[in-house]
Structure formats: structure tokens, C-alpha cells
Amino acid sequence: MSAMNGYDKYAHEPFAVTVDLAVFTVREGTLHVLLVERGQEPYAGRWALPGGFVQPDESAETAARRELAEETGLSDVSGLHLEQLRTYSEPGRDPRMRVVSVAFTALLPDAPEAHGGSDAAQARWVPYGTAGPLAFDHDRILADAHERVGAKFEYTCLATAFCPPEFTLGELQQVYETVWGTELDRPNFRRKVLATPGFVEAVPGAARLTGGRGKPAALYRAGTAAALHPPLLRPTREGRPA
Amino acid sequence: MSAMNGYDKYAHEPFAVTVDLAVFTVREGTLHVLLVERGQEPYAGRWALPGGFVQPDESAETAARRELAEETGLSDVSGLHLEQLRTYSEPGRDPRMRVVSVAFTALLPDAPEAHGGSDAAQARWVPYGTAGPLAFDHDRILADAHERVGAKFEYTCLATAFCPPEFTLGELQQVYETVWGTELDRPNFRRKVLATPGFVEAVPGAARLTGGRGKPAALYRAGTAAALHPPLLRPTREGRPA
DNA sequence: CCTTTTATAGTCGTGCTGACTATAAAAGGG
DNA sequence: CCCTTTTATAGTCAGCACGACTATAAAAGG
Numbered sequence: 001m002s003a004m005n006g007y008d009k010y011a012h013e014p015f016a017v018t019v020d021l022a023v024f025t026v027r028e029g030t031l032h033v034l035l036v037e038r039g040q041e042p043y044a045g046r047w048a049l050p051g052g053f054v055q056p057d058e059s060a061e062t063a064a065r066r067e068l069a070e071e072t073g074l075s076d077v078s079g080l081h082l083e084q085l086r087t088y089s090e091p092g093r094d095p096r097m098r099v100v101s102v103a104f105t106a107l108l109p110d111a112p113e114a115h116g117g118s119d120a121a122q123a124r125w126v127p128y129g130t131a132g133p134l135a136f137d138h139d140r141i142l143a144d145a146h147e148r149v150g151a152k153f154e155y156t157c158l159a160t161a162f163c164p165p166e167f168t169l170g171e172l173q174q175v176y177e178t179v180w181g182t183e184l185d186r187p188n189f190r191r192k193v194l195a196t197p198g199f200v201e202a203v204p205g206a207a208r209l210t211g212g213r214g215k216p217a218a219l220y221r222a223g224t225a226a227a228l229h230p231p232l233l234r235p236t237r238e239g240r241p242a
Numbered sequence: 243m244s245a246m247n248g249y250d251k252y253a254h255e256p257f258a259v260t261v262d263l264a265v266f267t268v269r270e271g272t273l274h275v276l277l278v279e280r281g282q283e284p285y286a287g288r289w290a291l292p293g294g295f296v297q298p299d300e301s302a303e304t305a306a307r308r309e310l311a312e313e314t315g316l317s318d319v320s321g322l323h324l325e326q327l328r329t330y331s332e333p334g335r336d337p338r339m340r341v342v343s344v345a346f347t348a349l350l351p352d353a354p355e356a357h358g359g360s361d362a363a364q365a366r367w368v369p370y371g372t373a374g375p376l377a378f379d380h381d382r383i384l385a386d387a388h389e390r391v392g393a394k395f396e397y398t399c400l401a402t403a404f405c406p407p408e409f410t411l412g413e414l415q416q417v418y419e420t421v422w423g424t425e426l427d428r429p430n431f432r433r434k435v436l437a438t439p440g441f442v443e444a445v446p447g448a449a450r451l452t453g454g455r456g457k458p459a460a461l462y463r464a465g466t467a468a469a470l471h472p473p474l475l476r477p478t479r480e481g482r483p484a
Numbered sequence: 485c486c487t488t489t490t491a492t493a494g495t496c497g498t499g500c501t502g503a504c505t506a507t508a509a510a511a512g513g514g
Numbered sequence: 515c516c517c518t519t520t521t522a523t524a525g526t527c528a529g530c531a532c533g534a535c536t537a538t539a540a541a542a543g544g
Binding site: 185195216 | 500501502503504505508509510511512
């Protein structure tokens, strides 16, 4: 093997490279995560994040999107939000071999039941926080992913990725409340969202009966803006981690 | 090889795993990057980011800190800011073999001349943006790192990582202006920094003559706060990328 | 001594935000 | 059919952070 820049002095050893997916959705006002139940040791019977090996001709992003399609059973995952989280490489994180995992976060609108694919390892939606300790270091990965999503909600328009094509402002607000775990003032939330150009755009004459009771709410679509200026900060939690 | 969760159906191929470092410092009001000049093909004669292989018993973070110590020649890099940026894994990014690189960003106060170590590949400080096209995909990595640092300046106290143990508010402001490439209003910057608890703390009776002319400036030390609430936003650039 | 330079103090208006009140439009129960 | 409940939407008001700006203090140089 020829030398690389600054790499000259070290032999290199092979690693297995995998992707792990933290896939979130909001379902009936609760944050859900896509998990698979392990059949073999180690961690047999425990829940784990879906994932798989990166193939020789793939980037980690490509592998992640492929896995996302396989695990959710969705035919078209091209429009879904998928974002690299970080890479986990502690030597002991898999007891069997040296495996470096590139973790990704994905956001889905309230999703089909997933467990309909022909795969052996069948992924299921599990309410966030209820799946006991996960296998490997997946608790940490999942917590990192959750924190990242919450932080990005503050200064991006990412929340619409959790919503169906048309949604009410109440639904969008519930997405924020579910991810942040806090309550928001409705008039203020509404004012802020509507004042941000490109966050949402009104669907002209449409309205949706909100489950029967109450005044019908106007429908909106996701806008074209990606960033949120100024940010929409979550209710005061003083020292938020960087 | 035994099966993993959801990994069962794929054989895994070995990858080389490396770390790449985007090391920044502010030197005489200019942002500098630590680079190495390549001696061999491919990209012989081009500048590249310092980096190296991850050893079998190391995490990527450990490897990055080891490389940082080797390339800068500093004896103690334990207190320096080092943070994972993201992982680059495009199949063609190194023409010789399949290598997945975990990129890191490091921030140093105005640094010693670095090129004093006993290493063969000697790293040098180069003004940001002046090193022509870099080797491999290092231009992209460096641009991502710069954008990340600029973004983190808005909502963290990271800027003090560029400063020596004791510094003036003018120096801190210049760090901001150098990284952001914009000018800031001095009284407003001062008001904001001092109003943020834990950002900086005054050194009781100390003052520094500012290169000779003008009123001596009070000295400050980095405080204990990590986050910046509310954030210190860079001058209006409308749609900032997420 | 006066000018230049840089640090520091203070002022003023605008705009965003949190807290709150008020009105409109639906369903349900008597 | 009226009245209550529920939810959406409109509007008010005070506080505060921020941008733009002016003023003063303390050093060096001529």
C-alpha cells in the first residue's frame, strides 16, 4: 500500500464500517423511534437501531438511504429528511469485532406500519424512551439524535418533515411540543410561524375539521425556507449543551 | 463472522479508517489553517489536511488528538478544543483504496510555529483560502469545518478557544470578525459579551497596552459557560444554510 | 499641548417575544 | 334551539435585546 499524506508511518488495519439509523416520527402526539429486535447474541432480545454494513461501492449516505428504504418498507424515501449525525468508533462498542458506525438521523411524517416488508429483521415503531436499554451504544446514539433534532428545530424549518403534505398549525405546534417535551403558547407560536417567510404557505381554500370538535383549522404546506431567522427558541432551559 | 442486528444479509468488506484534522488559529488578524504538503502521488505537491490512520485500539477521537499532538508539536493538547465534524465516505475520494475519513475540527490560540517537530510530514500554518485546491476532498472538508465554526460562534462561547489565557475584549472581537469575515460594532459587542454570564470573567487589576497606542484594555479570562443565550448572531445574512 | 488612537460608558428607537385577553366557528347536550 | 365546550384566530401590552449612534477616558506621538 502506498503512503498517504501524513499516514506514512502507520500501517492500517481493516475496520468494518456500518450505518446506524435513528428514525423518528410523531404518532398520536408521541415521539416514536424505528427499532429492530435482536435475535442473536450479543444483546439477544434487546432492541437496537436499524442499520447495516456499508457496501464497497456505496457512501455512508447511500447505505443509510438504502437501509431506510428496506427497514421502513417505503418505496420512495428520496424526499425524506436524512442527515448524518456523527460517527461512533469506540474500540469496544461491538464485542465481536472492530466496527465503526456512521449514525444518521431521519424524520418521517406519521408513517405506515413499517413491519410489512419481506425482511427477516423487522423494524417496529416504538414510543421514544420505552424500549429499555438498547443494544450496543445505541442508547447514546439515540439520545444524541434526539438532542440534535431538538436543537435543529430551533433554527431550521425541519419540523415540517414530521408533517404530512398538508397540515394545520396546531399539528405543527404539536410536533414541536412532542419533540421538545414542552408546551407552547398557541397564539405566539402561530404568530412566529406565519411571520417567518417561507416556513409554511397557506393552502388557499382548505380547512380541516380537527377531529370533530372546535373550529376548523386552515391548512398549510411546507414552505421553501430551510433556516429560521430569528430562531424559535425552546422555553428557557438555561445552559443548553453545545 | 456472526450476524449483527439487521446486518445479517450483507457480507462486510474491510475499509481503511482515517482521521482528518481541520485545525484553525487566528494569527495577526487572519484565520490560519494547519496544512501539510504532500510529497507523493496522488496530489503530490498539493496541500492537504493533516491526518492519519485510526489504530486498532483507538477511537477516532483518540486518533485525532494523537495526530493533533504530533502535527502541532505541542506537548499538551488535552485542553484544546477538538470536535468531530462529520465523516466522509464517498467511494472515489481516495484513488488508491477505499478509505473512510472521520473529520475533526480543532481550535488553537495563536500557536507556536508547529514546524519544529521531528516528523517527516511537517505541518505549516497557512492563511485560510490561500492554499489553492487541496488534495482529495479536503477543500470540502475545510469549508465544512469553517462553516461549522462560524455557526458555533453564534450560540456557544467557543471563540475563547482561539484566545490566550488572558485576553482583551478587543482581541475576542477580532476573533469573531476574523472567523465571520465581518465587522462588529465595538460597544455592542462589549455589552453583549459582558451581559452573558460565564462567557468571560474579569482579571482583577490587569490591563494590557494595546500595542502601544490608545487606552489600555482590561484583561479577561474565559468563563465557565459553554452556551450563549440568547445567541450572538452574525450580521444579517438572510438564508443561512442549516 | 494637541491630535490620534483605542477603550469604555451611555442613549434611543425598533422589533421580537412572553403573557394575556377577546372573538369566531365548529360539535354536543339538554 | 340555546348553551356549553372546544379549538382556531385576532389582538394587546410590557419588557428586553439589539442596532445605530454619541460621549468620555486614557494612553502614545509629535
